[in-house]
Amino acid sequence: MIEGATQPIRLYGILAAAIALSTAAIWLASGEGLTATAFLGGIAVFLGAGLAFARMRPPAGSEDLAPPDWSVTVAAIERPGVAVAIVDRANRLVCANGAYSDWFGAGNAPPNLPLDRPALEALARTAREAWRDGAGAAEGIESADGTRRWAVRAERAGRGEDYLVWRFEGQAEEDFVADLARALGGPLGRLLSRSGVEAALVGADGIVRSAAAGFSTRAAGDAAATLAGQDFASLLRADERDRIFFAREGRRGSPQTLIHVPLGEAAADRAPDADAGPSLMLLVDAGVGLGGSGEQTGSAATPQLEALLGALPLGLAMTDRDGRLLFANRPFRRAAGIEDKPLPQFPSDLVVREDKGPVADAVRRFGKGPASATDMAVRLRGQPDDPVSLGIAGVRGLGEAAVLLSLVDSTEETRLKRQVAQATKMQAVGQLAGGVAHDFNNVLTAIIGTCDLMLLRHTPGDSDYDDIQQIRANSNRAAALTRQLLAFSRQQTLRPEVLQLPDVVSEVSQLLRRLLGEKIELKVHHDRELGPVRADPQQLEQVIVNLAVNARDAMQSRGDGSGKLSIATRRVTARDVRKMGSEIIPEGDYTVLVVQDSGGGIPPEHLTKIFEPFFTTKQQGRGVQGMALGGTGLGLSTVYGIVKQSGGFIFADNIPDTAGAKAGARFSVYLPVYRGEMPGTPKAVEAAPAAEWSGGGQVLLVEDEDMVRAVAERALVRAGYTVTACADGEEGLAAVANGGAFDIVVSDVVMPGMDGPAMARAIRKARPALPVLFMSGYAEEQLRNDIDIADMHFIPKPFSVKQISDKVGAILGSAR
Structure with missing residues (x-):
């Protein structure tokens, strides 16, 4: 300790002696004291400036800040139900709370989490937005098994903004019937009661599931009474004039108007396991909407009723007795396709011209007749091809409101119906094609056999020999067409073999180069460790050629006819299929054939029709000899039939324009990997039996x-x-x-x-x-x-x- 303290003193002494000696040397050399004094003054100024600069520097070691204590950060971000993680610019996880570790594991840093591809893309987009704009967010991120959903937010943080703070907040599945039941027992039920509207949620069996406090008061005399489990009809009674009263009040109470709002369809849309028909029962005093003299005041009850209908998740609207629309809630507007548009004057303005008259007549009839209800099928102007169900109910005692309309958003149901109809149509056409091909094969058998017998009696050079050969050749062409019909109907005679898909591509590559021409570049790429498939090699060659010819025609119809066709084989494992989340492809290992072109892609309106028989956008007569003629519409339907008969799947989609690559179409053929016994070297069948x-x-x-x-x-x-x-x-x-x-x-x-x-x-x-x-x-x-x-x-x-x-x-x- 003493040696360390005295060392700076020694240094200072040596420095002072050196300065004194230098000054003396300059004085003796110059002989002038002024010069020595000036030198000594310069040295003093220099040392003073150095000392000041040294004092301005932070003490040694202060530049290396102590590493942050992340345990304090973990304690600060620990929140139940919210996963929090902090990553640096190198995307390394530096801190995470317990919820994050439980959900994603401590070894994974966002956005690279064990999720499916759409979720990973959403997280990557959120990260880019956060680094660029300071914050990013994503909704509806699901776990790989679909059991959890999160709302995700990422924010830039830190003194140098070198960190991203991720927050994953769990989202519960929507159960609007349960939410409505809880709301009726809370502020919503009290609000309705103050407005003269008593509400109860009743199951399909007529049993009360939940009731507002005001309903319980009037039905049982106690606001805290639990009416759940009781028969709803037993709580009411009707007199000889069919007026409805609470059974407990009898005629002493005021008559009630009963409004029945079925919740079954909407509940089934959100929760398939829900009861078939829960309903919201609204009892409105007959005096609501009346002035002191008992005359209706017009719209006295409308604002209250609008507030009620606006809070419900069903598509509901009201009209007056003349059929004019008074109000429509947001679900109704969304289902009718007018969410961002002004409310039309009449409900008939929402439907196509053919349905205007029936809708207007029904609304007027129910507005002036007895309180009853019905459903009618209509076609909306925004969706003229898809009928929807419009519910119409007459109501009374609600001021101007005389008719209650209901409309359910059936977009998903319509899509499923269209898919089922398309599958049914394809099956029916396939059965027809198979039957036609079978009968045609009988005719061709007779023609080809007769030609063979005639050729046995003629020799080359005879006048009829060439004509018979021509008949036989055309019959064989017709037989090829029937094979295509059978391939489409999945009834073709296949001779499957266990093979490697790259071998089939190699066999047909030389033919493809001649078919594509010089302006179209053909690229072939194969993955390693591809599994074998079991298919007919000739039919697979036809699949590849048909797809390539279609791609060639698409590229030749654009610009100078040049382009690029790529054929690739991919290895897709069961894990990859699970990540895809496909509802069509069963989980398993596949070898995939991908044919992609730069021809501009398939019009979106044609994507769902390209595999239909006889659907084509080509000019009549274009095609390849030996293949389905372009313009007949059998090329892709034949491909579809061969793939399906081989136990595979085929998908078509468009590839957008990217840097260095033009937009085009992509066909992906999934063939299951063969897991059976591999065929060995064929035994020598010495001489055929x-x-x-x-x-x-x-x-x-x-x-x-x-x-x-x-x-x-x-x-x-x-x-x-x-x-x-x-x-x-x-x-x-x-x-x-x-x-x-x-x-x-x-x-x-x-x-x-x-x-x-x-x-x-x-x-x-x-x-x-x-x-x-x-x-x-x-x-x-x-x-x-x-x-x-x-x-x-x-x-x-x-x-x-x-x-x-x-x-x-x-x-x-x-x-x-």
């Missing part, structure tokens, strides 16, 4: 279509088989029952009377080992699921002469 078949045999041919039966019979006879042809299932069964010794049964599936599967089951009772070959234009997988028959084989229509001959030979060869 059919090669051992020497030909010949007895064939039972059952087909109700004469043309198809004739072609198949001729084809099998030419191949060396003995054919017994039957026109229906009963005839085929009789042929076996009469002792026919057959080696194989070749039968159609759908026939009048006894169909093919029923006939096959009956034949198997007598001949259990007899093989059966079914011919059908429907999907093979669908038939195998519906027909539980062992040793069953299948050949799709249309087929050629060679195909049916080879198929029968292969089956008989394997059976031997």
Whole structure:
């Protein structure tokens, strides 16, 4: 301690000696005392300025402030039901209270919290606003499991404004019926009673759930009486003139006007588990709105009634006896689409022209007739395509108010109805397309088979040979069209394989580059560790080509026809699906094919229609050879059918214009990852069993279509088989029952009377080992699921002469 204290004294002594020696040296060198004095004065000024500057500096170590005591901050921000967190500019969590740690964990800093994507985007937007403007807020942020909701606010804080203070306040789910029940027992009920209106909340079973204090006073004589659980009707009585009184008061009391406000529909919108029909019962003294002489004073009761209707969550409005609107609360305005517009003069001004007369007539009728109520379907001017229910009730004793109108905001219900109608329409059109394709396949089988038989009698160079070939080629094109119809109706015969999606994209990439042309850039990207999928590779190629051709047409119709098409495969895990919160895609692992273009996007009004059959915006005749012709509207519907039949999902949306990327459309195809046994190397099927078949045999041919039966019979006879042809299932069964010794049964599936599967089951009772070959234009997988028959084989229509001959030979060869 002594050495440390004396060290500055030594330094000062050495400094003084140095100054004295310097001054003496200057005096001796110059020989002038004035020069030495000036030097000494300069040194003194310099040392004085240095000492002053040193005194102005803070003491050593004062620049490093002591670190803040965050435990004090935590104690200050600890609030029940409110999560508070403080982050710095590096987005590091520096402090948080207990509620935040319980809800989000101490290792997560906002906005990067374990929430779904929309919530994370809202929090990120709030953070940007807070750093930029000083504060930001977001409402309705939900937890990943949907059990919590928060209102979030972020504010910039700190001396250098280097921190953000986040507050998450819990929001309870709205239960307006429960809130109304509590309000009636509080200030709202007392306010109504002072205005001459007694209120009670009654369940669908007629039992009182809650009542205002004034109602309890008049019904039971005690404002604190609990009427919950009592029958509402037992608290009232009516006289011979149908006037209503409180049962306790009898005729000594004043007559009451009963206003019934049903709450069922609105309650169900907000709480699906709520009772079907809770109602608000309002009893108004008949004297309310009357002057001393008993004459009505016009609008005496209207302000009070307007205050009541304005506090209710239902869409309610009032009119006078002539049908003029007096008042409409906010829910009514919102449901009618006039929330920011002035109230029209008449209710009929809210509806389309065709409904004006019926609405005006009904309002006038209920305004002048007895107190009754009804509902009528109307179409609002703002929503002419979606009918809504307008409730009309006549009321009495409320001054000018003579009719009470009710309107429920049915936007969500309308959307669901539209989706159900669209799904029903798609299903009906799909069934029709499948039936048409099946019948058309029978016709094509006869045409193609007849052409094959004619070609056997002609050689190249004959005058008819080229014409027959042309007929056969056009028949094959028609068969491709029926396959598209079957794909749309999800009844196509698929031959699924376990495959990797990038392999399919690679196979079709060269074709796509030729189809797209030189002005359109094709980019392909694949994620790693993609799971295998089970699908028909040819059908997946058709999906990719159809989407690419549609994108090409969209880009060629804009500007110079240039653009960029990107095809990517993505890995989507079950966790990703859970974060998406989709109500359509089941939770699981998927491999996703994404096709995105820069063609400007799909018009919003077309997004819900693009997968409908025969919907198109292309010019007639545009398209690609071998694919669905542009303008027919079967391209995307075929894609939709193939994807759905493969167990997948397809979505379309628009990509907005961003820096360096033009706006465009994006199609996402979700295919479930295959989890079954992976196929190994195919076993060597040394020589096909059919090669051992020497030909010949007895064939039972059952087909109700004469043309198809004739072609198949001729084809099998030419191949060396003995054919017994039957026109229906009963005839085929009789042929076996009469002792026919057959080696194989070749039968159609759908026939009048006894169909093919029923006939096959009956034949198997007598001949259990007899093989059966079914011919059908429907999907093979669908038939195998519906027909539980062992040793069953299948050949799709249309087929050629060679195909049916080879198929029968292969089956008989394997059976031997």
